[in-house]
Amino acid sequence: MRNLVNFLAKHSRWLLFALLEAVSFALLFRFNNYQGSVAFTSANRAGGFIYDVAGQVTRYFGLAEANRNLTARNVQLEIEAERLAEALGRYVRDTAEIAALRRTALQGYTIREARVVNNSVTRSCNFITIDKGRDDGIRPETGVICGNGAVGIVYLTGARHSIVLSALNAQSNISCKIKRTGYFGVLRWSGGSPQYARVEDMPRHSEVSLGDTVVTSGYSAVFPEGIPVGTVDDMEDSRDGLSRLLKVKLFTDFARLNDVCVIDPGPALEEQILLRDSAEAARTK
Amino acid sequence: MQHLTKIRQFVLLALLQALVLNHVRLGQFAAPILYIYFVMKFSSGTDTKALTLWAFAIGLCIDILSNTPGLNAASCTFAAFCRPGILRLFSARDPRDDFEPGIRVMGFAQFFRYALALTLLHCAALNLIDAFSFANPGTLALKTLGDTTTTLVCVLCIDSVRRGK
Numbered sequence: 001m002r003n004l005v006n007f008l009a010k011h012s013r014w015l016l017f018a019l020l021e022a023v024s025f026a027l028l029f030r031f032n033n034y035q036g037s038v039a040f041t042s043a044n045r046a047g048g049f050i051y052d053v054a055g056q057v058t059r060y061f062g063l064a065e066a067n068r069n070l071t072a073r074n075v076q077l078e079i080e081a082e083r084l085a086e087a088l089g090r091y092v093r094d095t096a097e098i099a100a101l102r103r104t105a106l107q108g109y110t111i112r113e114a115r116v117v118n119n120s121v122t123r124s125c126n127f128i129t130i131d132k133g134r135d136d137g138i139r140p141e142t143g144v145i146c147g148n149g150a151v152g153i154v155y156l157t158g159a160r161h162s163i164v165l166s167a168l169n170a171q172s173n174i175s176c177k178i179k180r181t182g183y184f185g186v187l188r189w190s191g192g193s194p195q196y197a198r199v200e201d202m203p204r205h206s207e208v209s210l211g212d213t214v215v216t217s218g219y220s221a222v223f224p225e226g227i228p229v230g231t232v233d234d235m236e237d238s239r240d241g242l243s244r245l246l247k248v249k250l251f252t253d254f255a256r257l258n259d260v261c262v263i264d265p266g267p268a269l270e271e272q273i274l275l276r277d278s279a280e281a282a283r284t285k
Numbered sequence: 286m287q288h289l290t291k292i293r294q295f296v297l298l299a300l301l302q303a304l305v306l307n308h309v310r311l312g313q314f315a316a317p318i319l320y321i322y323f324v325m326k327f328s329s330g331t332d333t334k335a336l337t338l339w340a341f342a343i344g345l346c347i348d349i350l351s352n353t354p355g356l357n358a359a360s361c362t363f364a365a366f367c368r369p370g371i372l373r374l375f376s377a378r379d380p381r382d383d384f385e386p387g388i389r390v391m392g393f394a395q396f397f398r399y400a401l402a403l404t405l406l407h408c409a410a411l412n413l414i415d416a417f418s419f420a421n422p423g424t425l426a427l428k429t430l431g432d433t434t435t436t437l438v439c440v441l442c443i444d445s446v447r448r449g450k
Contacts, residue, residue, distance in 0.1 A: 012334065013333045013334050013366075016334050016337055016338070017337055017362065017366045020337060020341045020358070021359055023341075023355075023358070024344070024345075024355040024356075024358040024359035025355055025359060026355070027354040027355030027358065028355030028359065028414070030354070031353075031354040031355065041349060042349060042350050042352050047349050047350050050300070050303070051350075054304050118350075118351075118352075120307060120351065120352075121310075122307075122308075122316060123353070123415065124415060124416065125353075127352040129352070163352060193313075
């Protein structure tokens with residue numbers, strides 16, 4: 001027994017070192033396995049507070065540019081919506097139907113505005129901290145978008161803050177499709193420039209041309225269909241030659257993200273989407 | 286009093302790292318990881334256990350603020366644990382002497398080598414744990430070298446400025 005105590009005393013710094021490393025790695029793996037607790041992230045109270053204060057100072061810097069972008073986008077969308085309504089009007093005699101389509105575009109979804117208080121684009125796994133949490137009704141696994149396009153998926157929620165798995169994260173998979181032709185693939189990112197991501201698993205026979213718009217597919221309940229993601233910038237064959245790899249220039253400027261919206265389909269709509277998808281799957285079998 | 290100074294340094298470096306330096310990226314591969322300066326400046330007589338604990342604390346703080354639980358804590362603890370050995374290796378002083386490593390005390394060449402070794406160890410550990418694979422050894426080496434260079438430049442700048450005081 002005394003030998004044991006002597007041994008422990010003699011090597012206590014090694015033991016302490018091993019213990020601390022074990023704690024660190026336990027934290028690391030817990031977080032990466034999605035079982036993590038919010039206490040050791042910037043969504044806890046103290047971390048959130050620090051970033052709230054810093055965010056209040058820094059968010060004004062990019063405001064002018066963000067405003068300009070939003071106005072431009074707004075005008076573009078307005079024109080587009082008018083043209084589409086016109087074109088649809090030529091095919092559909094019933095104008096009430098068009099009005100209903102417009103009204104129900106985002107029906108069932110709850111949109112919650114939030115502010116980005118911390119963000120990174122430089123690591124291989126990037127997370128975004130937003131200033132709304134469980135108390136404001138944010139749930140994990142809901143989509144986050146900004147004025148220009150898709151941003152990411154809510155990962156963990158604290159009482160007042162949440163952590164969003166950015167699309168610029170090696171673990172992020174967002175189902176998306178080519179807007180023009182409807183072929184779909186998965187949006188992934190594996191480091192490098194924050195302006196570009198890749199769409200993988202796109203079938204080789206799919207019709208894609210450079211400049212095509214990529215939007216979310218709506219095949220999962222996280223994002224509704226048609227949220228813009230980016231444009232096709234380059235394409236090549238995947239390494240195994242079975243599918244196509246698209247390089248996509250993202251619409252969202254992750255480096256200067258300020259205001260975002262969390263789209264929550266709510267449990268009822270989620271169930272509806274699941275039912276619809278499983279019915280579709282059963283039919284195509 | 287010494288503890289107070291340390292705590293002030295701790296808070297300043299942690300905030301600087303989280304709020305400013307985490308958003309700095311030179312090219313694709315280089316980011317300054319300045320908080321290792323905190324570990325660097327402990328006086329040479331500090332108990333290894335105390336040093337390791339301090340390093341773990343600042344690493345964990347950075348982790349909490351930048352959403353990387355365990356990553357910085359693990360690498361910083363590792364660097365701190367290796368520090369006494371590195372210090373003995375690179376300083377020509379009597380090991381029983383108690384001094385605060387710095388350009389003023391050690392001279393530029395000695396401090397440079399000490400800082401280089403410690404920063405390199407820390408950045409290598411950090412990037413290795415972050416990637417968690419040897420699949421891209423080229424990228425890993427580039428990132429480590431980039432981080433080490435920028436961090437080292439920052440450390441030397443700060444230490445030169447503080448020497449003047």
